[in-house]
Structures are given as structure tokens and as C-alpha cells.
Amino acid sequence: MTQSLLSDRGVIAVTGEDAESFLNRMFTNSVLDMRPGSARFAALLSPQGKLLFDFFVLRQADGFLLDCVKDQAAELAKKLTMFKLRAKVVITDRSPELGVAAVWDSVLMEAPGPAFRDPRHNGLGYRIVAEHDALCILENADGDYENHRIALGIPKGGVDFPYGDTFVHDANMDLLHGVDFKKGCYVGQEVVSRVQHRSSARKRVARLQFFGAVPPLGANVQAGETALGTLTSVSGEIGLATLRIDRLADAGTAGIAVTVEGARVAAIALPEISEIEPPAYAQDLY
Secondary structure (H helix, E strand, O other): OEEEEEOOEEEEEEEOOOHHHHHHOOOOOOOOOOOOOOEEEEEEEOOOOEEEEEEEEEEEOOEEEEEEEHHHHHHHHHHHHHHOOOOOOEEEEOOOOEEEEEEEOOOOOOOOOOEEEOOOOHHHOEEEEEEHHHHHHHOOOOOOHHHHHHHOOOOOEOOOEOOOOOEOHHHOOOOOOOOOOOOOOOOOHHHHHHHHHHOOOOEEEEEEEEOOOOOOOOOEEEEOOEEEEEEEEEEOOEEEEEEEHHHHHHHHHHOOOEEEOOEEEEEEEOOOOOOOOOOOOHHHHO
16 A cells, blocks of 8 residues: 655535535536545636636535645635625635545555545545544655656646646546536536537647656747647656647647657657546445
């Protein structure tokens, strides 16, 4: 079992009799009919369809927990509070007391708090939400979650794409089970639906394989003189970059090699929809 404390994650609790309906009309993914212990990947968008926050929605018997970026937790709680109007919900930033850890490469048999299967990709394993004291034993764990998620080609908000200026498809959320295209309206839904039905996404976070030395973060990815994107994450000989896929296709047709600061890219893997195999609920494994 490989494990890692995710010190950059925070937790928000949303409770009350209207919690389910309130969150469902706000988020890109449906939160209806979720079993306690199950989780879904979702986002809150601007009216223009830009990603403001992404997070995991964990169903609890008494409401929901949002596993989110810690530095955004207070802002996300404030944003949700602005939208609640007369809805009977209570929104609380519980980041001072609760933290998040990840466990992979093994079946999770027990956990110090609520645990759930990462709904984005089978290889990401499980996430645990628990009090900081219960998770402190993981602080010196040998697991390197950043290397793991980069190897799997999983983008990270604020690193591989900027919040506030990225569309859902640009961040691969549609391929990582973060969008329900059959649910009702939510903030920014029209833009997301239009891109989906027209297949008009122009950018994707792709996985780049290098031979030998990897260029530094921020280096430009190019096909000849044509800019394709920027290198945003690196681990070993693997890098992630948001690329203009239309320009990448043109370069492939023309037989133009893709380079990063002169270093030739050995292979580029464009994202595909990930498959999630059962069991879908961590509690089924106990």
C-alpha cells in the first residue's frame, strides 16, 4: 500500500434538509441518489462556463463533505453561501480540523475516517477524510502522490490549468467523470453543453514522454514555429501540458516534430475517458 498526506486539501461540510437539491443545481455533476460513502468529482463554474473550483463530493448520512483545494476552501464556502438564498443548508469550512490523504496500489481495508474510491481513475485508488491527528502518521509516508498522478496523466487545478480561465473540457473533466451531461441546469451549463455537442474542445491536458533530460516547467511546447502549449507538471521523464489539439493534429498531418526547448517529445498521449471498475464504494471492501 502506498499512501500520502495531501496537505494542500481542505474540507467543507454542507448539511441541512435542502443540501442535496441545493448542491445539485450548482455543480457540474449530479449529487442525487448518492449512497453514503460514495463520491463524485465535480466543479463550480462561472456563468461563462469557466472553472472556478473543482472538488470531490462525498455523501454522508447527515449531508455532504467537499474535498477541495485548501487555499480555496474559505472562498468556496463563501461562494456557496452567496447562492443559498432561502435554502435550508448549513455550510461550514472544516479545514482547520479535517484533512485528506490518498492511498493506492492496494485494496483499502480500513481507514481513520470516511473513505471513498477516487471517481476519476482506477489507478488513483482511495481518498480518506479524517481529523488531522488521525492523519499525521502519514506525514512521512513514502508515497509521492504528485509523481503518481502525473504518471497517470491526471491534471491538477492551479498547476496544470488556471482557475477562472479554463473550460471544463480543457481540464479533461468530461473524461474524468466530472460532468453529468444529462442532469438539469447549473451555472455555466449552456457553455459546457455547447462544447460537448459540437465536439469543439480545442485544448486538452496531455501526457508527454521524453527521452533523457526533461525541460523545465513553463517551457514552451512547439511544432516547428507553432506554439502548442506550456509544460506544467514534470515527474521523471513524464510531463503534462495543456495543448492546442487542433494545432497538434495539423502538425501530425504535416509530419512536424513536437519539441520543448529543443528537446524532442518521444510520445504524446491525448486523454481518453477513464474506466472505473467496481467496487465503487470503499465501504464494500470492509
